[in-house]
Amino acid sequence: MLEERQVRRQIEKPDIAEKFAGLRRVVIHLKVHKKVAAFVLLAAFTGLAACGSAPPPSSSTNSRIDAGSSVSEDAGSRADQSADSNSDSQATPSEAVNVILGGFSAKAFQAGDILDDDIQTILQCGAKAPSARNLQPWHFTVIRDGKTAKSLIRDCPDGGIVIVVSGSSEQGNGMDVSFDCGLATQNMYIAAQSLGIGAHIYLSGVQEVNNNMKETLGIPSGYDARMLLLIGRLKDDVDAVTSASKRNPLDDIVNYVG
Numbered sequence: 001m002l003e004e005r006q007v008r009r010q011i012e013k014p015d016i017a018e019k020f021a022g023l024r025r026v027v028i029h030l031k032v033h034k035k036v037a038a039f040v041l042l043a044a045f046t047g048l049a050a051c052g053s054a055p056p057p058s059s060s061t062n063s064r065i066d067a068g069s070s071v072s073e074d075a076g077s078r079a080d081q082s083a084d085s086n087s088d089s090q091a092t093p094s095e096a097v098n099v100i101l102g103g104f105s106a107k108a109f110q111a112g113d114i115l116d117d118d119i120q121t122i123l124q125c126g127a128k129a130p131s132a133r134n135l136q137p138w139h140f141t142v143i144r145d146g147k148t149a150k151s152l153i154r155d156c157p158d159g160g161i162v163i164v165v166s167g168s169s170e171q172g173n174g175m176d177v178s179f180d181c182g183l184a185t186q187n188m189y190i191a192a193q194s195l196g197i198g199a200h201i202y203l204s205g206v207q208e209v210n211n212n213m214k215e216t217l218g219i220p221s222g223y224d225a226r227m228l229l230l231i232g233r234l235k236d237d238v239d240a241v242t243s244a245s246k247r248n249p250l251d252d253i254v255n256y257v258g
Helices: 004-011 014-030 034-051 074-080 093-101 116-127 146-152 177-194 206-217
Strands: 138-143 161-168 198-202 223-234
Touching (some): 093 177, 138 177, 146 161, 161 177, 177 198, 177 223, 206 223
């Protein structure tokens, strides 16, 4: 009987990892049904592990697929184990690139709760964002109350959450608080997508928070809301190919010097 960490070590072996990561990217891209994805990935690992002289994972191995998600537990579990090992908490470059290139701003949500562990993982990623002089001038307010969340973002689904990203009102030399808060928001946005959860960044609603809701939401004195992040369960038929907006080609937006 292999423990989950033993299974992960087998997956991280170079010869197995490359094949496993490739199949995982295909599964994520196709957005197959969550149960199908779990069986495909588990079966694939069993075969790859056998080829690498590693025993297959036991039936107790956790291949959690969150409700409404078609992405395996890999990214979330890795972040959950961050306290045990830095190597377990960091995605490989291929996984990070895959999430970014396959990402999109979600617009079609369905009802479904966001797991506490996933919320904590998303917030941890926000707190790890780059910050000028490491001042970390942000504060995160998690709105779980459906009525309050919908008053700010009407598209918030039942069970979804809104994270208010606030920044310090003090603007030091050589720093831009809104820029740092934007980096933190982007980190949380990508983290949610890596967990198979929909995310959308909003500026609408910020003025309402600052004018009327700071005390109600418990935003600390000396902080102002800068942006809102909606996180919710994606509809089952949503995928990156049909939902993503067209992006400008690199030839139109890039030039090289030297």
